[in-house]
Amino acid sequence: MGSIDPSELSASLDGELPAEACDRVRAALAADDSLRKQYEQLMALDAKWRSAASGAQFRPNVQLENPKSRIVPIAVLGCALLVVRLAIKAPPPAIGAAIDCVLLTLMVSWGFGRILRFAESDREQVRFSPQTGSVV
Amino acid sequence: MDRDQDDCRARFQRWIEPLLEQAGAYAYSIVGNPPDAEDSVQEALWKGYRGMSGYDSSRPFKGWWFAILRNCCLDLLQSRSRQPRVLSEEEVGHRMACTNPQTEALRDSMASLAEPYREILRLRYFGGCSYRDLAESLSIPVGTVMSRLHAARQALAAEFAKE
Numbered sequence: 186m187g188s189i190d191p192s193e194l195s196a197s198l199d200g201e202l203p204a205e206a207c208d209r210v211r212a213a214l215a216a217d218d219s220l221r222k223q224y225e226q227l228m229a230l231d232a233k234w235r236s237a238a239s240g241a242q243f244r245p246n247v248q249l250e251n252p253k254s255r256i257v258p259i260a261v262l263g264c265a266l267l268v269v270r271l272a273i274k275a276p277p278p279a280i281g282a283a284i285d286c287v288l289l290t291l292m293v294s295w296g297f298g299r300i301l302r303f304a305e306s307d308r309e310q311v312r313f314s315p316q317t318g319s320v321v
Numbered sequence: 322m323d324r325d326q327d328d329c330r331a332r333f334q335r336w337i338e339p340l341l342e343q344a345g346a347y348a349y350s351i352v353g354n355p356p357d358a359e360d361s362v363q364e365a366l367w368k369g370y371r372g373m374s375g376y377d378s379s380r381p382f383k384g385w386w387f388a389i390l391r392n393c394c395l396d397l398l399q400s401r402s403r404q405p406r407v408l409s410e411e412e413v414g415h416r417m418a419c420t421n422p423q424t425e426a427l428r429d430s431m432a433s434l435a436e437p438y439r440e441i442l443r444l445r446y447f448g449g450c451s452y453r454d455l456a457e458s459l460s461i462p463v464g465t466v467m468s469r470l471h472a473a474r475q476a477l478a479a480e481f482a483k484e
Contacts, residue, residue, distance in 0.1 A: 192471035201452045201467070230478055238446040240421030241346040241428075245359040247366055249334055 189213045194224055198231055263291045333370050336382050344390055347448035350428055351394040352401075361397050365390040384457025387448055391440075391458070430480040438473035445470060 189210055196202045197210040214221045270284045341362070348358035348365075369386045376385055427446070431439050444450040444458055455466045 192467040195471040195474060196452070196467050199452070199470075226478075227474065230474070230481070234427055234442075234446050234477070237421075237423035237427040238346065238350070240424035241349045241447055242342045243345045243349070243355060243358075244342050245345040245348075245355075245362040247341070247359065247363040249330070249337070249366055249370055 194220075194227060198224070198227055259291060259295075263288065266291075329373050330370065333373055337366065337369070337386070340383055340386065343447070343449045344387070347387065347443060348390060348394050350431070350443045350447035351391065352397060353428070357397055357401070358394075361390065361394045364393040364397070368393065381451075381453045381457045383450060384454035387444060387450065387454065388458045388460075430477060433480055434473065434476050437469060438476050441466070441469050442473050442477060 193202060193206060193210055197207060202210065214224055266284050266288055270281070270288065273281075344362050344365070345355075345358055348361040349355060352358050352361060365386065369389050372389065376382070431442050434442070440459065441455060444455055448454075450458065452463050452466045452470075455461075455470070456463045459466070461469070
């Protein structure tokens with residue numbers, strides 16, 4: 186293969202060689218027919234493999250959740266309702282009950298959210314029934 | 322501190338976004354099906370984000386994160402070997418419709434190679450990694466990347482020649 190290292194052929198194909206080494210490879214290819222043939226074969230295989238690998242590309246449906254984007258407005262709402270509830274000494278029963286319900290719902294939701302986040306670290310494997318197609 | 326966390330998260334999202342499709346392909350090359358590949362990428366997202374404080378920004382981000390992704394894929398394969406995923410008929414049909422024969426032939430050929438060759442070829446072809454990314458992901462010098470990749474290609478060419 187003349188004066189170049191065989192691995193420099195691959196690196197040249199990948200565009201990963203510094204300029205000086207690229208020039209050496211180019212000169213060696215121009216001077217040696219068998220080397221040029223090997224390079225062309227490598228180029229053809231590389232194109233074939235890249236084309237085959239591109240068939241696997243897909244965009245996974247993933248997300249990086251920001252809990253704050255949901256928690257902050259909910260927390261602000263919860264605090265505001267609590268302040269209102271405490272400030273009004275004798276609220277009408279319906280309004281008092283409504284505020285109590287919303288506060289209770291927010292607290293329970295927050296509690297479940299914490300439990301679910303803890304449980305996510307031990308996610309169960311999803312199992313489907315082949316017969317019914319439903320989750321087992 | 323909240324602003325730092327938001328900045329970190331925004332930076333992580335910015336860096337991750339252009340890598341997702343290649344991450345999906347790379348994960349698929351290891352686990353062999355899109356749903357498991359998606360799970361692996363999601364897991365790697367969370368782990369990568371949580372591990373950002375340990376990331377040295379002078380090192381290639383893609384190589385760093387793909388090393389995390391590879392571990393997530395291998396963990397998932399281990400868990401599947403203990404508890405196989407049972408698929409519905411619809412999932413099986415969907416999976417068969419998505420299968421590309423050339424892609425599967427490449428995966429099968431790579432799977433028969435020695436692990437160092439298999440790993441570097443997967444990262445290069447499915448993951449689209451540069452030599453720097455390969456060096457970072459595999460924790461080897463760039464010079465070793467050059468020689469190993471060349472040897473891996475020759476081994477893969479020999480496998481293809483058998484078919």
